Amino acid sequence: MNAAWFPESPAASVIAPPVRPVLDVEDMPDLARGAAVLGTGGGGDPYLGRLLAEQALREHGPVPLVRPEDLPDDACVLPVAQMGAPTVSVEKLPAYAEIGRAVTTLAEHLGRTPTHVACIEAGGINSTLPVAGAALLGLPLVDGDGMGRAFPELQMVLPGIAGVPATPMSITDEQGNTGVLTCPTAKWAEDLARSMTITMGCTAIIANYPMTGAQARETLIGGTLGLCVRIGRAIAAARAGLDDPVAAVATETGGTVLHTGKVVDVARRTTTGFARGEARITGDGGDCLLRFQNEHLLAEVDGRIVTTTPDLIMVLDTATGEPVTTEALRFGHRVSVLGAPADPRWHTPAALAVVGPRYFGYDTDPVRVGAPGGTA
Amino acid sequence: MNAAWFPESPAASVIAPPVRPVLDVEDMPDLARGAAVLGTGGGGDPYLGRLLAEQALREHGPVPLVRPEDLPDDACVLPVAQMGAPTVSVEKLPAYAEIGRAVTTLAEHLGRTPTHVACIEAGGINSTLPVAGAALLGLPLVDGDGMGRAFPELQMVLPGIAGVPATPMSITDEQGNTGVLTCPTAKWAEDLARSMTITMGCTAIIANYPMTGAQARETLIGGTLGLCVRIGRAIAAARAGLDDPVAAVATETGGTVLHTGKVVDVARRTTTGFARGEARITGDGGDCLLRFQNEHLLAEVDGRIVTTTPDLIMVLDTATGEPVTTEALRFGHRVSVLGAPADPRWHTPAALAVVGPRYFGYDTDPVRVGAPGGTA
Structure with missing residues (x-):
């Protein structure tokens, strides 16, 4: 009921009005914008x-948000997400039916009744699609996610690195195809689900990393939905x-402006199920090169x-x-590139290997x- | 207990000794050889x-054979097969564990106890692998199959053309990956399972077209395992x-010698999960060109x-x-090409479309x- 309800980011109490422990229609513009920021x-x-x-x-009313630390041990938490190439999802939109089907297919396979929906990543559609899923299913949504940002492959989540299996997982598409996969490693789940996603037309809806409340509490990054809302509000x-909206985002995320300039070159291809490529941005501070695979993964300034x-x-x-977003980068776009620290758990050797x-x-x-x- | 136990082929009672209503170790060389003949x-x-x-x-003792017409209405018949490129299965062998896992994964998903194992195609490994599966699981095997020959894609089965859904189906590999697919059409099941098979290393074990006894009775081609044994025995x-073993096969299958000669050219590539290509065979009767996709699909003699x-x-x-087999075709091989009629159900417009x-x-x-x- 007040700003302190979400974990604080540096200036949250100054910039953001109170965020309620529910998400409703009026929160969505801010949440979506903030999620796209964390979506990198x-x-x-x-x-x-x-x-x-x-x-x-x-249609279904507001969705209650539950902090990971408030989850009961035996909660059945099912994350839901879109898998595929963002370049394709611009034209091939996810639909209600698939979101509900992904969750219920996994729940039926587990023989469990889900108690909470969750986000496996913070970013773009994967922070808002679970809101729709929770609303549809009449379930609360966990305020947190498995990455604190977006990453392109499904083994790249902190719960997985902490030992929560990626599978059983479900996968479904607009044709009504459904699959349930059980794999020895999250990388196998990624490889098999990716090949199915490509066959399904390069996007699919998945539910994976089914978790108990205890597992979710210990392995999710809490408060990231609240952070998304705050980032969106700070921009607005x-x-x-x-004021300078880029500076406002830097403040909310603890980030630093790496470069400001104009996009002069974008090489983008949708290959092996991903949007891959590079973008070059000129500017007073020199040339900036971004390399991406769905997400921006590397930034160089003047070769450094x-x-x-x-x-x-x-x-x-x-x-x-x-x-x-990487699929929206266009020649002539005036952009600023921000860098911000990831959750410290991403900097462990086990996580860096992934x-x-x-x-x-x-x-x-x-x-x-x-x-x-930096490095040359 | 006598030759009449299996449906008669033209000269079966002359050539073949009685075939017992069980399959045991000593039947396997003949069954395997005959299955490879029908495998085209x-x-x-x-x-x-x-x-x-x-x-x-x-290890597990002989496998009882059950004629489709003797199946009770409520039998739970689960066909099991290998999916993938034969070129790869030469090096990546199927194992026990996968065969059992494919059947039990599908049975668990259905919530049924399987009563019979079946072959979905007659041909090579897919006529012998279900024998292993039946032995392992202690179940009888249906004497019949879904094609009366081999075809490369999983929608190409008579039960499917008669309306039996291909899914739910299971798919598994030697890594321990398992998937259960439910698809609106058999072609979708083919496409999704094929992409998974490719990711699994180009071979996988599947169980699909789960059938009641009534469905199996109406849609399988009966007696094809017995026919395989008889063909194998006729060759031996x-x-x-x-005597001329090629003539013996022609007699057993009702076939005709289309060409005899020497393989002078083989173009083969393993692509999109299949072994595809052409082979050219010279001979006194002119040049014969074979076109294949796992199976031989078209024969030309002198351009006709x-x-x-x-x-x-x-x-x-x-x-x-x-x-x-298509993956074993080699330059210099002296071969005979036989043609034989398919089950008449394959010549309906609905089947020819597939x-x-x-x-x-x-x-x-x-x-x-x-x-x-023929046609030019």
Whole structure:
């Protein structure tokens, strides 16, 4: 019922009005915008995800938010998400039926009645689609997620790194195809679900990492939905007050402006089920090169690597503060590139093996945002 | 207990000794060889499938065979098969654990106790692998199959064309991955299971088309396991008596020799999960061109199409009568090409839409073996 209800980000109590322990239609523009910021270029178009959640909330009423620490041990928490290439989800929209079917298919396979829906990542459509799912199913939503940002592959979640199996998982599409997978590792689940997703037309809805309340409490990053709402509000407030919206996002996320300039080159291909590519941004501070696979994973300025995964690399419209997804990057776009620290659990050796730059084929050690000098 | 126990092929009572209503270790060489003949080039190496079944029969005892017409209405019949490219299954062998797991995973999903195992196709490993499965699980095996031959895709079965859904189906691999798919059409099941099979390393074990006894009775082709044994015995008997083994196979299958010669060219690639290609065979009667996708699907002699799918195109070693699979075709091999009529149900318009030459991209109407003149 007050700002302290969500874990504090540096300036939350100053900028953000109180956030209620429910999500309703009026929260969706802020949540979607903030989620797209944490989505670090991935997670799909926030506008689409917002429309989906708004419709579900209008039809089924507001969704109660539950903090991970308030989950009972024996809760049955089922995360739901869209899998696939954001480039495709712009044209092939997720529908209600698939979201509900993903959750109920997994619940039936488990022989459990789900008690809570959750987000497996914070970012774009994957922060708003679970809102729709929770509304549809009449279940509360956990205020938290498995990444604190977005990552492109499904083994890249903190619960998985802490030992929660990715499977059983369900996968479904708009054709009515459903699958339930049980795999020895999360990477196998990623590989098999990815190949199915590609066959399904490059997007699918999944429910995976089924968790007890105790597991969710211990392994999810709490408060990230609240943080998304605050980021969205900070952007709106800065714009309304003619303040700098990029600076407002930097304040909310603890981030740093890495570069400001104009997009002069975008090479993007939708391949092996991902949107992959590079973007080049000129500017007073030199040339900035971004490398992405659904999400921005590496930022160079004048040939020097200044931030890499797992830290957050966020691209915002310089004038409006609107987050720019990798599939929306266009020549001529005036953008600012922000870096922000990831949850410290991403910097352990076990986590870096899963999400560090070398996993993605970039031959560099991880570079944390603000590290002195970066690497050449 | 006598030759009449299996439906008669033209000369069965002359050539074949009585076939018992059980399958045991000593039946496997004949069954495997005969299955590879009906496999029309596909279905994988019969030797590998034979070893697998022999080991299972040695460990678990003989497998009772049940004629489709003797199945009770409420039987729970679960077909089991290998899916993938035969070129790969030469190196990546199926194992016991996967066969049992495919059946039990599907049974658990259905909430049923299986009463019978069945073959979904007649051909190579997919006629012997279900023997191993039945032995392992202590279940009787249906003497019949869903094709009366082999075909490369899983929608290409008579039960499916008669309305039995392909799914729920299970799929599993040697890594311990399991999936259960439910799809609106058999083609969707094919596409999704194929993409999973490719990710699993190009072979997988599946159980699909779960059937009641009534459905199995009405839609399976009965007696094909017995026919396989008889074909195998006819080859062995001809060789032992210095008779022509190719003629013996022609007699057993009601087939015709289309061509005899030497393999002079084989173009084979393992692509989109299949072994695809062409083979050219010279000979006194001119040049024969075979086109295949796992199975031989079209035979031309001197540019004239003489037989196409759905009729059977079988390649045998001219001297020994041994069936030659598409992945085993080699330069210099002296082979005979036989054509034989498919089950008449394959020649209905509904079935031809699924397995006719145009489905496979060959721009011709179906040509039945023995059709006057064939087509140019």
